[in-house]
Amino acid sequence: MSTEKTIPATLIPGDGIGPEIVQSVTEILDAVGAPFKWEKALGGVAALDATGSPLPKETIESIRRTGLALKGPLTTPVGGGFKSINVTLRQEFGLFANVRPTKTIVPGGRFENINLVIFRENLEGYYAAMENYIPYGDDPHAIATSAGYTTRKECNRIVRYAFEYAVKNNRKRVTLVHKANILKLLTGLFLEEGRKVAKEYEGRVEVNERIVDACAMQLVTDPWQYDCIVTTNLFGDILSDLTAGLVGGLGLAPGANIGEKAAVFEAVHGSAPDIAGQNKANPTSLLLAANMMLAHVGRQDLATRIDKAIEKVITSGAVRTGDLGGKASTTDLTAALKQALV
Ligand code: NAD
Numbered sequence: 001m002s003t004e005k006t007i008p009a010t011l012i013p014g015d016g017i018g019p020e021i022v023q024s025v026t027e028i029l030d031a032v033g034a035p036f037k038w039e040k041a042l043g044g045v046a047a048l049d050a051t052g053s054p055l056p057k058e059t060i061e062s063i064r065r066t067g068l069a070l071k072g073p074l075t076t077p078v079g080g081g082f083k084s085i086n087v088t089l090r091q092e093f094g095l096f097a098n099v100r101p102t103k104t105i106v107p108g109g110r111f112e113n114i115n116l117v118i119f120r121e122n123l124e125g126y127y128a129a130m131e132n133y134i135p136y137g138d139d140p141h142a143i144a145t146s147a148g149y150t151t152r153k154e155c156n157r158i159v160r161y162a163f164e165y166a167v168k169n170n171r172k173r174v175t176l177v178h179k180a181n182i183l184k185l186l187t188g189l190f191l192e193e194g195r196k197v198a199k200e201y202e203g204r205v206e207v208n209e210r211i212v213d214a215c216a217m218q219l220v221t222d223p224w225q226y227d228c229i230v231t232t233n234l235f236g237d238i239l240s241d242l243t244a245g246l247v248g249g250l251g252l253a254p255g256a257n258i259g260e261k262a263a264v265f266e267a268v269h270g271s272a273p274d275i276a277g278q279n280k281a282n283p284t285s286l287l288l289a290a291n292m293m294l295a296h297v298g299r300q301d302l303a304t305r306i307d308k309a310i311e312k313v314i315t316s317g318a319v320r321t322g323d324l325g326g327k328a329s330t331t332d333l334t335a336a337l338k339q340a341l342v
Contacts, residue, residue: 006037007297010062010069015044016271017281018072024283024334025070025290028309031338032302034294039066043085044074044271055085060092068297069264070290073271087129089264090122095257096154097161098122098236099292100268102243102253105284105314106324111246116226117171118243119162120236122257124150125186127233150186150232155193161258162230163197166205173206174198177215177231177239190232212239219243244268251282251323254289256296265293275322279329282321284310287337309340 011026013019029036041059048054054074063069076084089095098120104113126148136142162174176194178187191209198207210218212235218225219242231239244253250269257264267285275281287310291303313319319336320326328336 005035007035007068008066009036009038009293010041010059010066011036011038012041012043012059012069012071012074013046014072014271015046015075016073016273016276018044018046018074018271020277020279020330021267021281021283021286022070022072024330025286027334028287028306028337028341029290031341032305034290034302035297035299036068036070036293041069043071043089044076048082054082055088063089063093063262063264067262068293069262070286070293071264071266072286073267073269075271075273083129086266087127090257093259093262093264094123095259095262095264096121096123096157097256097258098240099165099256099258100236100240100243100253101288101292102240102247104247105252105311106248107315111223114223114243114246116223116243117165117228118236118240119158119165119228119230120240121150121154121158121190121231121233123233124148124154125233125235148186148234150189152189152193155190156197159190159194159197159230162228163201163205166228167201171205171228173208173227174201175215175226175229176207176209177212177229177235178209179212179235181211187232194230215239216242219246240268249323251284251321252288253285254287254292256289256292263293263296265289265296279331280322281330282323283330283334284314305341306337308342309337312340313337 013022039062041062043059047056074085100118103115130147132145133141134143166174178191180188180191244250253268255266255268266289291306294303313336319328319333321328
């Protein structure tokens, strides 16, 4: 490959199973001659241990330089501890759109032919995490409060992104998912902007609306009615784990965080501490995220080659990791995927 065609990109191995799946994915990317020239950077607990900061300034500077990152999962302490680095990265780089496609790969599952995309607003809602305790009596933590917010600007931007995606990718319908019957302002504003944007696409893309709880039920009873779903931050987070479950679980669920000046690609799943360091993790989610990254830089040709290898290996059933009911290791699956590349 000639050097002038390389594309600088930041590579964050991350925590838990992160380094194992990042190793697998970069091997497969190398095998197809992907154009990325990696700048390795630290994030999460790995960074905290090495540098004293969970998000070192070198990592931020690298992403600012490259505008492109592939990221392993990062551990976030539950309850106290440092703020989620994922959330910090989204805010630092204005990564307003979280795109999470769900497609059936494993045949014979409970749900065949699933092919939908969730667009999750990535900067606002309850992820603003403006939380406080209010003391009562002797208990300083007697009451906990959390305030979310949505802005007209971001609601408009995420819905518009979903409609534009639908037009470009020949998708038929966008569903606005909300809870405006209860959170009348917080998600009412989202619905109001959503309807406004939808009008501009009349005749090109259908629109409908669902309350989030009904949507969750329908995603389990009749997921095929959905094509593109656009929703607020927390609902999108929860629904996209649900849709991952429809097609075989978190081992097959990629995500992209898109902003004006940077894009960060990752698996939907976390650092899976229960299987970290055991060569058991399924690297496919991160590999599918790398495919989204290839498409983002105009190399759909390479993404298609990798997609075909994934389909071939997983459909044959001979080499599957534990999450898909198999016994293969991460390295077994990596070798099989490399061999299946044409
Ligand atoms: P998790 O997604 O890490 O794990 C949930 C379950 O799915 C576990 O049983 C795990 O073994 C399994 N699993 C996940 N990915 C897998 C894979 N690739 N192959 C096989 N099995 C897999 O969720 P969690 O345990 O709730 O979170 C662990 C940590 O990850 C937390 O600190 C959380 O904050 C963080 N997290 C990070 C991200 C991110 O970096 N984008 C996303 C979600 C959670």
